[in-house]
Amino acid sequence: MGKLDGKVAFITGAARGMGRSHAVRLAEEGADIIAVDLCAQIDSVPYPMAEPTDLDETASQVEALDRRIVARQADVRDRDALRAAFDAGVAELGAVDIVLANAGIAPHSLRPQAQEWHDVLAVNLTGVYHTVEVAVPSMIERGAGGSIVITSSTAGLTGIGGGSPGGLGYAAAKHGVVGLMRSYANLLAQHSIRVNTVHPTGVATPMIVNDVMREFFERDPSLGQNMNALPVPMIESLDVSHAIAWLVSDEARYVTGVTLPVDAGFVVKK
Numbered sequence: 005m006g007k008l009d010g011k012v013a014f015i016t017g018a019a020r021g022m023g024r025s026h027a028v029r030l031a032e033e034g035a036d037i038i039a040v041d042l043c044a045q046i047d048s049v050p051y052p053m054a055e056p057t058d059l060d061e062t063a064s065q066v067e068a069l070d071r072r073i074v075a076r077q078a079d080v081r082d083r084d085a086l087r088a089a090f091d092a093g094v095a096e097l098g099a100v101d102i103v104l105a106n107a108g109i110a111p112h113s114l115r116p117q118a119q120e121w122h123d124v125l126a127v128n129l130t131g132v133y134h135t136v137e138v139a140v141p142s143m144i145e146r147g148a149g150g151s152i153v154i155t156s157s158t159a160g161l162t163g164i165g166g167g168s169p170g171g172l173g174y175a176a177a178k179h180g181v182v183g184l185m186r187s188y189a190n191l192l193a194q195h196s197i198r199v200n201t202v203h204p205t206g207v208a209t210p211m212i213v214n215d216v217m218r219e220f221f222e223r224d225p226s227l228g229q230n231m232n233a234l235p236v237p238m239i240e241s242l243d244v245s246h247a248i249a250w251l252v253s254d255e256a257r258y259v260t261g262v263t264l265p266v267d268a269g270f271v272v273k274k
Contacts, residue, residue, distance in 0.1 A: 006034030007253045014038045014090060014100045016080050016135050017107030019054035021209030022155065024062040025241035026104055029249050031071040035102065038093030039063065039075040040086065046127070048111045048119045048170070051214040072097055080107045080131030087138045099142055102252045103152040105135040105181075110211055111170035114219060120170030128177035129184075136188060140197070149196030151252040152188065154181045155244075156201040158270045161263060178203075182263055189261035198260035200251055205231075205267035206238040213238075233269025 018039035076089035160178030165171035
């Protein structure tokens with residue numbers, strides 16, 4: 005028996021990294037998964053983004069746990085496309101109980117460009133808004149409550165990220181989703197829908213572990229690498245997934261409106 009048996013989770017950014025880890029971890033606890041990812045490159049993002057084969061791999065890992073999954077390519081910036089993916093998943097798996105607004109980019113370019121600001125806000129802030137807005141009406145109509153977790157960052161609790169358009173936009177967006185979370189936590193409480201944010205430190209995912217980002221952090225170590233209180237440079241995706249599996253379960257049934265750091269002491273050291 006898993007603590008999420010019979011639940012359905014809607015996860016964005018699910019092709020790799022934390023999104024895949026969350027999908028697999030929740031599937032281990034019995035949840036079926038609606039997995040969404042862009043699976044294409046955004047021009048202002050300097051590192052390689054996920055591809056369709058990555059989303060296929062997420063589906064394979066969930067199915068290996070004998071759980072059902074509907075995997076669709078969709079852009080969180082496109083509300084209609086995201087709704088279509090959500091609706092396809094609900095049609096096959098049933099009503100959603102859990103929403104993980106996880107999709108995000110980090111356009112910390114070595115050659116900054118103005119478009120970075122617009123793209124990171126569109127994905128990391130507007131994309132979260134779209135994700136919640138697409139899912140919430142059916143959750144309210146069902147009347148069974150639910151849990152929403154938004155992926156923020158230590159950059160959503162501190163003033164880090166650097167002075168480039170992408171860095172400033174990243175920090176602004178990650179702070180912005182905290183405001184969304186708190187607003188939704190109040191608005192949706194009457195429907196027994198809980199809303200929280202998680203705030204990871206650097207996580208060993210393809211978004212961080214690549215040549216471009218390594219050079220970026222080497223140029224300015226103050227941007228967050230090797231700044232955790234605990235003696236680890238980065239954490240693993242599964243560390244965040246464990247926290248989320250608890251947040252969305254009945255074990256956290258009265259936890260809402262919180263900003264939960266999973267950060268190896270990054271924030272307290274700041």
